[in-house]
Amino acid sequence: MDQNNxxxxxxxxxxxxxxxxxxxxxxxxxxxxxxxxxxRTEGQNVKAVDGVDLHIMKGEILGLVGESGSxxxxxxxxxxxxxxxxxxxxxxxxxxIATLKGKDLIKFRRxxxxxxxxxxxxxxxRFTVYRTVAEPLIVNGFRDKEENMDRVVLALTRAxxxxxxxxLEAFPHQISGGQRxxxxxxxxxxxxxxxxxxxxxxxxxxxxxxxxxxxxxxGLRESLGLSIIFISHDLSTVQYLCDxxxxxxxxxxxxxxxxxxxxxxxxxxxxxxxxxxxxxxDPDIKRDRPEVEGEPxxxxxxxxxxxxxxxxxxxxEECNVVEPGLEELKPNHLVRCIHPRxxxxxxx
Amino acid sequence: xxLIKTIFRAILSDRLAIFGLVVIIxxxxxxxxxxxxxxxxxxxxxxxxxxxxxxxxxxPSLKYWFGTDNLARDxxxxxxxxxxxxxVVGFLSAILVVFVGTNxxxxxxxxxxxxxxxxxxxxxxxxxxxxxPFAVLLVALLQPSIKNLILVMALLMWRAPARVIRSQVxxxxxxxxxxSARVAGASNMxxxxxxxxxxxxxxxxxxxxxxxxxxIIAEASVSxxxxxxxxxxxxxxxxxxxxxxxxxxxxxxxxxxxxxxxVLVVISVYFIGRALEPLANPQLLK
Amino acid sequence: MSKPLLExxxxxxxxxxxxxxxxxxxxxxxxQLGDNVGLVGESGCxxxxxAKSIxxxxxxxxxxxxxxxxxxxEDITGYTGDELTDIRWKDIAFIPQSAMNSLDPVYKIRDQxxxxxxxxxxxxxxxxxSRAVDxxxxxxxxxxxxxxxxxxLSGGMKQRMVIAMALALNPRLIIADEPxxxxxxxVQDRILHQIIELQGDLQFAMIYISHDxxxxxxxxxxxxxxxxxxxxxxxxxxxxxxxxxHPYTMGLKNAFPDIRNPHALISIPGHPPNxxxxxxxxxxxxxxxxxxDICSxxxxxxxxxxxxxxxxxxFTDQAPELRVNAAKAEAWQKSHIE
Numbered sequence: 019m020d021q022n023n024x025x026x027x028x029x030x031x032x033x034x035x036x037x038x039x040x041x042x043x044x045x046x047x048x049x050x051x052x053x054x055x056x057x058r059t060e061g062q063n064v065k066a067v068d069g070v071d072l073h074i075m076k077g078e079i080l081g082l083v084g085e086s087g088s089x090x091x092x093x094x095x096x097x098x099x100x101x102x103x104x105x106x107x108x109x110x111x112x113x114x115i116a117t118l119k120g121k122d123l124i125k126f127r128r129x130x131x132x133x134x135x136x137x138x139x140x141x142x143x144r145f146t147v148y149r150t151v152a153e154p155l156i157v158n159g160f161r162d163k164e165e166n167m168d169r170v171v172l173a174l175t176r177a178x179x180x181x182x183x184x185x186l187e188a189f190p191h192q193i194s195g196g197q198r199x200x201x202x203x204x205x206x207x208x209x210x211x212x213x214x215x216x217x218x219x220x221x222x223x224x225x226x227x228x229x230x231x232x233x234x235x236x237g238l239r240e241s242l243g244l245s246i247i248f249i250s251h252d253l254s255t256v257q258y259l260c261d262x263x264x265x266x267x268x269x270x271x272x273x274x275x276x277x278x279x280x281x282x283x284x285x286x287x288x289x290x291x292x293x294x295x296x297x298x299x300d301p302d303i304k305r306d307r308p309e310v311e312g313e314p315x316x317x318x319x320x321x322x323x324x325x326x327x328x329x330x331x332x333x334x335e336e337c338n339v340v341e342p343g344l345e346e347l348k349p350n351h352l353v354r355c356i357h358p359r360x361x362x363x364x365x366x
Numbered sequence: 367x368x369l370i371k372t373i374f375r376a377i378l379s380d381r382l383a384i385f386g387l388v389v390i391i392x393x394x395x396x397x398x399x400x401x402x403x404x405x406x407x408x409x410x411x412x413x414x415x416x417x418x419x420x421x422x423x424x425x426p427s428l429k430y431w432f433g434t435d436n437l438a439r440d441x442x443x444x445x446x447x448x449x450x451x452x453x454v455v456g457f458l459s460a461i462l463v464v465f466v467g468t469n470x471x472x473x474x475x476x477x478x479x480x481x482x483x484x485x486x487x488x489x490x491x492x493x494x495x496x497x498x499p500f501a502v503l504l505v506a507l508l509q510p511s512i513k514n515l516i517l518v519m520a521l522l523m524w525r526a527p528a529r530v531i532r533s534q535v536x537x538x539x540x541x542x543x544x545x546s547a548r549v550a551g552a553s554n555m556x557x558x559x560x561x562x563x564x565x566x567x568x569x570x571x572x573x574x575x576x577x578x579x580x581x582i583i584a585e586a587s588v589s590x591x592x593x594x595x596x597x598x599x600x601x602x603x604x605x606x607x608x609x610x611x612x613x614x615x616x617x618x619x620x621x622x623x624x625x626x627x628x629v630l631v632v633i634s635v636y637f638i639g640r641a642l643e644p645l646a647n648p649q650l651l652k
Numbered sequence: 653m654s655k656p657l658l659e660x661x662x663x664x665x666x667x668x669x670x671x672x673x674x675x676x677x678x679x680x681x682x683x684q685l686g687d688n689v690g691l692v693g694e695s696g697c698x699x700x701x702x703a704k705s706i707x708x709x710x711x712x713x714x715x716x717x718x719x720x721x722x723x724x725x726e727d728i729t730g731y732t733g734d735e736l737t738d739i740r741w742k743d744i745a746f747i748p749q750s751a752m753n754s755l756d757p758v759y760k761i762r763d764q765x766x767x768x769x770x771x772x773x774x775x776x777x778x779x780x781x782s783r784a785v786d787x788x789x790x791x792x793x794x795x796x797x798x799x800x801x802x803x804x805l806s807g808g809m810k811q812r813m814v815i816a817m818a819l820a821l822n823p824r825l826i827i828a829d830e831p832x833x834x835x836x837x838x839v840q841d842r843i844l845h846q847i848i849e850l851q852g853d854l855q856f857a858m859i860y861i862s863h864d865x866x867x868x869x870x871x872x873x874x875x876x877x878x879x880x881x882x883x884x885x886x887x888x889x890x891x892x893x894x895x896x897x898h899p900y901t902m903g904l905k906n907a908f909p910d911i912r913n914p915h916a917l918i919s920i921p922g923h924p925p926n927x928x929x930x931x932x933x934x935x936x937x938x939x940x941x942x943x944x945d946i947c948s949x950x951x952x953x954x955x956x957x958x959x960x961x962x963x964x965x966x967f968t969d970q971a972p973e974l975r976v977n978a979a980k981a982e983a984w985q986k987s988h989i990e
Contacts, residue, residue, distance in 0.1 A: 229917035
């Protein structure tokens with residue numbers, strides 16, 4: 019699929035997003051020493067996700083990019099309610115699911131599923147392929163064995179596998195990494211969810227089989243109308259698959275917009291640094307190295323003002339005063355910076 | 367189930383473990399068929415047909431394979447009948463210990479937080495209590511019986527499997543397959559017993575033989591100290607009587623026989639456990 | 653042509669398990685001082701095995717079963733740890749994957765570098781310490797960080813420390829096994845840049861192992877592509893990446909996304925062959941879009957395609973046409989079902 023077939027999102031006010039995150043935060047309390055507990059000084063927080071506003075439409079593939087410590091994986095876990103948010107809302111089809119519990123939470127789970135990174139750890143070593151894919155059905159009350167078999171076979175076929183008896187009875191150690199990841203996809207779609215959060219689904223696969231999984235995900239969007247949040251640190255994969263991309267840094271979104279606008283024309287200095295850092299295959303191209311200083315600070319002691327300012331080559335005094343908001347620079351393209359760079363990224 | 371197959375393969379590939387298995391099977395056989403295996407009644411006072419006298423303190427001979435004791439009772443027969451108690455106490459305790467320990471480990475490791483803290487503090491307390499004095503105390507308060515001894519084992523010895531299994535469960539709970547199960551909507555109970563449980567089974571099977579060994583030594587120790595169940599014949603009890611009668615230095619065969627039996631069973635069970643150790647290594651589970 | 657620094661002569665390495673696996677099936681190459689070679693391949697191709705066999709780091713069930721490894725004229729094939737002490741770290745240094753995890757968490761960095769130096773050379777503690785300071789500066793870290801424990805340093809800094817340790821004894825060859833795979837892209841950029849600078853200044857030979865051809869393209873001048881235990885293509889990196897000759901290299905290029913030049917990604921269907929025992933004929937044949945009868949019967953040998961370009965394929969003369977076809981997705985579509 020090349021760039022021209024991009025499902026570029028137009029802001030259509032009449033269309034409600036499938037999922038909307040509003041000021042979502044996840045703060046972890048760092049254990050306090052005895053003294054601070056006695057004197058009740060404020061505990062320190064690791065602000066893994068620190069105020070994220072995001073939305074995803076039906077049938078859209080949204081990329082979530084960031085380095086380690088950016089909060090992208092935590093955000094993914096919040097969306098599937100593997101973790102509970104500290105503050106903020108997660109609005110799924112009109113309902114805030116951030117604080118759901120019990121039966122309501124289980125009812126919600128059918129709609130949002132997850133795919134993880136490590137094909138070797140994502141399947142229970144003691145479950146056959148059949149059991150792995152059938153488990154979500156069993157757990158959600160589908161007990162009819164014949165029907166379940168049909169659904170499992172359908173899910174495996176949709177995942178690009180041949181669901182013969184050998185595969186159904188196989189254990190994870192008997193199938194390859196690529197096959198395991200496909201089983202993981204089958205498990206995620208067997209309940210026919212609306213949204214799948216995929217956390218680095220191809221990072222641990224050999225490069226020559228990655229595109230198989232990427233094409234698979236794209237195909238599922240086409241055939242099932244599936245929305246996907248695709249979390250990755252790898253910009254080139256994100257560029258290939260996603261309609262829109264959000265770049266995260268230290269728990270907040272720095273830039274978000276249509277893929278081709280962000281990659282290649284990024285405005286935020288951090289986003290541009292990321293793009294410039296990606297190595298180039300073509301030996302004739304000599305890339306400009308990213309202009310970034312130092313290391314990211316800890317998410318406990320965030321700098322005042324813009325959280326990227328201390329490392330930013332274009333920082334001014336103003337940057338350290340107030341944290342900028344996400345401003346819409348171009349239609350559907352938002353940037354959190356008071357000095358966005360407007361020149362194109364790559365001049366070749 | 368192919369875990370059972372793996373277990374047998376592990377045992378059969380290790381010569382010491384095969385020896386252990388054979389010995390245990392022999393003892394089980396002896397325990398079940400004791401009346402047929404033992405040449406005499408264990409408490410029978412034997413009159414030597416040749417001399418017409420009571421056969422006290424006879425050293426081992428063809429007539430009395432392990433000799434006789436101070437009351438002219440055949441020691442071999444006592445050892446054979448004693449294996450019943452040893453094995454019953456051994457296996458029953460082992461099952462209880464492993465059952466309690468595994469469940470505590472599963473719950474503590476999966477839930478973490480306060481539950482884990484609470485349970486692990488109880489484990490710490492259990493570790494702080496020395497076994498023999500506690501056993502003696504309990505038996506003095508209640509009555510000396512096999513039941514109470516098994517109770518004492520179950521009250522304390524679960525502490526070790528609990529810790530080991532908890533640490534396994536801690537790491538397993540972080541794995542993506544557990545997270546996927548939660549996202550699919552599985553309840554905590556289901557995840558603990560159906561998802562994580564099968565993955566810690568190797569550890570469970572490892573602790574069974576280990577616990578059998580502990581239990582047998584525990585029973586022997588408590589009986590030797592005089593707090594055993596006087597109504598049954600046990601190897602520890604035999605040692606206690608031998609000691610109390612002051613005949614330990616004269617009738618060496620009297621202490622050798624039950625002592626040897628204890629050592630044999632415990633070592634056999636240890637050899638089996640040793641062969642099962644690699645099962646706990648996930649790489650070898652393939 | 654001067655004497656090669658390292659010579660691999662038809663080396664085979666086998667891992668003993670239920671049935672022996674021939675992880676490296678006859679690899680030959682030479683290396684000169686100053687050569688900068690990228691060893692590229694996917695999991696199971698044998699690249700890490702090649703590296704470990706040079707340094708005697710093969711696991712207990714791995715053995716060099718054929719061929720010779722000659723370092724600076726000395727035959728070191730199958731040398732064990734003791735025999736290699738003089739060469740390891742002093743002459744050949746190894747940076748393993750996730751090397752930052754091989755730093756001992758309970759010792760300060762300075763102590764670890766000093767220990768490494770003094771384990772191989774008779775120098776005083778003070779001398780070793782001042783060397784550690786120089787090394788720190790060499791990799792662009794403030795010397796005061798030597799006082800820290802590993803957990804106080806970021807991933808990138810730890811990796812740079814490990815590189816510094818590798819350079820401590822001025823080795824003539826550095827073997828780096830995926831040194832940047834575990835790092836974020838901005839940090840990776842810094843480390844790559846550092847390595848290129850260091851190599852330019854110190855002129856050591858380098859074998860850089862990676863699955864990422866973009867990283868290799870930026871860091872190395874020579875490339876060796878490995879598949880199923882054999883080198884299938886090697887030579888000048890610019891020429892090979894621009895005009896690959898072996899279908900596997902073409903397939904790899906197709907599968908790599910390029911952020912500046914987005915193209916349709918094509919995967920190579922199937923998976924690498926079982927190496928116990930290895931198949932007859934060309935090992936890539938089952939997955940090759942241009943497979944012919946001869947491929948499964950006769951194993952191709954490395955032939956010169958152009959000066960500085962060698963490939964092991966029966967159809968190297970048809971490379972230009974094959975390249976055109978390899979760029980089309982239909983050529984690679986055997987079946988979508990695995």
